[in-house]
Amino acid sequence: MKNLDRRSFLKGIAITTAGVLSPAIADSKTYSSRTPTIKNPYSFFGIHQQGIATPPQKHIYFLVLDLHTNSRSDIKEVFKVWTTYASKLTLGENVAPYSKNTLIPALDTGEADSLNPYNLTLTFGVSVSFFDKLGLKSSRPKLLKDLPHFPRDQLREEFSGGDICIQACADDPQVAFHAVRNLVRIARLKVTMKWSQMGFNSYENNDTPRNLFAFKDGTVNPSANELDKVVWVKDGSWLDNGSYLVVRRVQMHLETWDRTHLKAQNDTFGRKRDSGAAYGKNEEFEEVDITAMPEDSHVFLAKTTGMQILRRSFSFASGIDPRTGQFDAGLLFIAFQKDPMQFIAIQNALGNIDKMNEYITNIGSGLFACFGGVSKKNGDYIGKSLLG
């Protein structure tokens, strides 16, 4: 499709959906609005984007988009509308009120009507190719490079690459999906969908969720006062207060795992499946002593690198893998770090040695620079520091 100029783009937006940019629609009367009874503690505005240091919600809808334009001003408009939308959605509001006119498509897709925001967070990031396509190469941070090929990677085109990521997390799957659906809908002329993954985390109270290998996953993560050291970019650049997001779609071979005896399962991680305690310890949160663990265990190898990352992963179960007839299930591994090398060093250490490799295949991958947070003032919008 040929690129549209700014005028046609705005027109396109007005025709396709929202009233935000269309005076004709903006003054139409409303007949219904979404009124949440429970507040979302996570405002879209702040120093950092939410969905990074935010405690993981129960559901994720992760979407990767490709640009369908080379025009920076088009994308600027998209990001501005996304900011308006995201600020409403995270409040538990629809993206725009309904019109009285029932002969035009409703401005909001509506499936979250009468639902609370369920701790919705929306997190946006951009990849290497985003800079290439928009002629922004000189603004691309030196640290933002395509991830190297890792041992045993079997990446599939349908779960890799892409220019923009949107991470929607909420304690309700429909609220997360509704948000992404409406963000895509308004930008339809400028972006295409590349790949997506839904995921879930199940836990009672504040327990650590168990992944589909039944192990508590997320026990060791940086504490709140380590986030500046581990997660937030602090370099005065446009990415200040942002972070690098690594996503990996890791298929877990559940059938093989389920035929493995419990001791071998425990040895795989160097932790005990039931309590989550590290080898040589009794409680989940007791400090890890790697000398008590097998040297090919996942935790031994990860910890030996001395690197820290913020893991924020979700399980997925997406039907049946047509290649094997087995479950297409696994972990949508997501990690945030201030330098992608933190992840790269750990992934390389896991390399060929990690005992867990017998039970997993890495089939999707992506690296995205997630902007710093959006201020409520001065017409700020997501990505303004980069796009101006």
Ligand code: HEM
């Ligand atoms: C299917 C994929 C994976 C599964 C099932 C998995 C599972 C686990 C489990 C059960 C633990 C121990 C509990 C905890 O501290 O959370 C753990 C720890 C850890 N994992 Fe993974 N993991 C996976 C992939 C990865 C990847 C791709 C990386 C990074 C390259 C990674 C890095 C770590 C780190 C840094 C720790 C904490 C080690 C420490 O104690 O300091 N994991 N993982």
